[in-house]
Amino acid sequence: MYNETVIDHFNNPRNIGELSDADGVGETGSFKCGDTMVLYIKVKNERIEDVRFQTYGCGAAIASSSMLTEMVKGKKIDEAMQITNQEVADALGGLPPLKLHCSNLAADALHNAIIDYRQKQGAS
Amino acid sequence: MYNETVIDHFNNPRNIGELSDADGVGETGSFKCGDTMVLYIKVKNERIEDVRFQTYGCGAAIASSSMLTEMVKGKKIDEAMQITNQEVADALGGLPPLKLHCSNLAADALHNAIIDYRQKQGAS
Amino acid sequence: MQNQLVYMDHGATTPVRKEVVDSMLPFFQEQYGNPSSLHTPGRKVRQAVDEAREKTAQALGADPEDIYFTSGGTESNNIAMRGTAKNRSGGGHIITSSIEHHAVFDVCRDLENEGYKVTYLPVDQFGRVSPEMVRKAIKPDTFIISIMAANNEIGTLQPIREIGSLAGELGILFHTDAVQVVGQLPVNVDDLNVDFLSLSAHKFNGPKGIGALYVRKGVKVDSIYRGGSQERKMRPGTENVPGIIGLSRALELAVSDIPKKKKRLEALRDELIGGLLRIDDVVLNGHPEQRLPGNVNVSFKHIEGESVLLSLDMEGIAASSGSACSSGSLEPSHVLSATGLDQSTAHGSVRFSLGWGNSKEDVDYVLQKVPSIVERLRNISPTYHSR
């Protein structure tokens, strides 16, 4: 069902946890299957310097979150904003069709985190 | 499906053939399955002295005919008139349910032969 | 009674080949997982089922996703016919033949009672449906045509390709009950231009209780019962995994054997037909050439089929009279009646259906035994004497 990359990210997820001094926090979830992701970013010079995630969900959800954090670390936030869920799935070498809809939402959490960061910047 | 008695009567039918000098000839058939029986009797002193049959039909039809001829040989025609198809089936040790309806008509042929005999007597 | 068995009832069912049994065995005690399960033992079985689907598809020139495994030919036929009808509210017109297997025929009868219109096409004396007749029967609301690829009793092959291209031309769905043909003759769903094709494993040396339905992509058909999401909800219920594996293996073997098997069976068949026709008052039922490689169906006049079967059985020869499935019935075969055979000749029909295991010796043995059986029974028969 899941390929080895997915299993690897599920088993050894990268960048798990919270960032207490996060510059942006984004959340997303699927009502249907209950999956929930929270993404924390630390931004420096418009670049994502650090990133952490917490995910409640199935194997695909956890692996997608983990893969996303790897993909964005060090990236400019403008570029990070362009990352799609499909790209995350592709980076994982593909996900089962059923999982594409509801468990592959990490990019959404990231976008929400970036928006949160921008809002906080605007506010400060 | 068929018991050993049936198979024996099917394999070695008793009293097959015609009686050229029959005193009575009876026929019967099932429209449904196409079975046809012809029974020839020779009567002496109101007793069935000889009997022969010809049957077109399945194993049960042939065996019933054969068994019937054994049952009636030497019998008084009044008694023979009382023989039922069920008694023939019982004498064979039973027939499959489906065969009770259409292939077990030998007693009817016998009754017709006796009626034929009586009519011929009346006519003469 | 004797022990030798000459099995000539392959139209009813066939022995399962050893290779097929071997392919099934691991799926009972070792790879027993449920293919719907998420865990490794389940996923391994899912993979095996997927491979079986691919093999099955390949043997029919179809896409794997167009193959649905069922519990047999009967269920496949029912899904194709009722599942298609269900999808149309407000009736419509169905074209079929008057010699279909009960699994098509009786569904059509039911659908008639439910308000659908059905045309049962006549056949010629050889049991052939003419494509021209099909064309003439088409009405504006005809939504499906169902014509069997070969008849199970008399073995007549139908002009499926011609009917298929006609149906395709007019945009009408086309189902063929190919239960008697798959594994005996080459079958390619695109070549035949069919939308549905039914098959049953036990007719080609596979196990009983497993079949398949090919459904062309894009064709809408409803399932006939409900449950889990197996077979994409078309045929719910935990998959008969050993059956599926066995079906695909049997089909693979049968298809690869066709070239040599067909020739061999045709030669045996023609020899048996020739020998039987040398007996007085014997007629061949079905088409002299357009017939299944292994099918021999003759009528012995003046005697009745069952009594012949019984006598053959006592010589160790297994044959049948009409369809094995309807042997419980007393009615004369609707197939033989449809060919115009008179009722009493129809009652004397016997089918010898040859298969892979039969040899020239078997044919010789049958030809040695039949004449005396026929003679004995004719001697008892009133109609023979009154000629």
Add this chain to the structure above:
Amino acid sequence: MQNQLVYMDHGATTPVRKEVVDSMLPFFQEQYGNPSSLHTPGRKVRQAVDEAREKTAQALGADPEDIYFTSGGTESNNIAMRGTAKNRSGGGHIITSSIEHHAVFDVCRDLENEGYKVTYLPVDQFGRVSPEMVRKAIKPDTFIISIMAANNEIGTLQPIREIGSLAGELGILFHTDAVQVVGQLPVNVDDLNVDFLSLSAHKFNGPKGIGALYVRKGVKVDSIYRGGSQERKMRPGTENVPGIIGLSRALELAVSDIPKKKKRLEALRDELIGGLLRIDDVVLNGHPEQRLPGNVNVSFKHIEGESVLLSLDMEGIAASSGSACSSGSLEPSHVLSATGLDQSTAHGSVRFSLGWGNSKEDVDYVLQKVPSIVERLRNISPTYHSR
């Protein structure tokens, strides 16, 4: 990854016992005749099928003629429900529960669309239907009640005997889906007072793709598809002979093992439940006592079932989350929702279903692995941290 397999998914399917495979084997290559055939090889097989029917009947306290072999539990359920409904023109009222298997539930949904009225009875927090509720739901036109004997997900046993006597009192037909119970607990159709009972062989160490439906004598039910006259036309199609033989053998063995198996599994089950409940934030789903001997269903809060299954799988433990049949679905289980479990707890449910092959070592192994899996996943989970 490691190789040891601890299979705790017997609710999904079970390995076929060696004795059962052995009983089936002669019916592939040797006794391959079609039981409908007239000849000796066919008749021998018919006899074997008859004996299998007797054995099956005996195991259920039923008459052999009241047993119909089907392709599995799904088909049995469909025949009972749809076949009964079909026989009533003009609708009527059906009572069922809100936790039935899809093979009953979805048929009821269909029937609703076709004009029948259906009451889906609620269950209590343990998943129990109350006979009192059944009584209150009865309307003048209620013609069938269908309540499963035990639920496949949470293992809750239903008060079938009480509902049966209620139905009998009022002259309403009563069907029970006993797929999860047959072979696990004693079942007697007269004692339970059921008119229909569905079972599936692969749930009691028999083969997949074969099941049976008990139908009480005199009860009218229509078949759901058409074909030959097999199974007295209730279930047409060439019989799955090896399957029928395997079913009857597996049932015979399972029933004779019940006394010792039940005790053993209950002890293992309770030990596993006890051990799992020692982990923080774990709740038992289903009834604490009125549950299947081998069923353990718990929810691990803050984590999702599939991720637990995946982690278990990597330790060589096969379990499931909800019904295996609906594992393709993303919806939270309708069963757990019906018990009133909140959605997120429902998502964390895992079923361990024990069977004959499981040992105390298996339970110990699972109890050794689960805590660290749960901890690891909770460490990733946002809801655990935000408590």
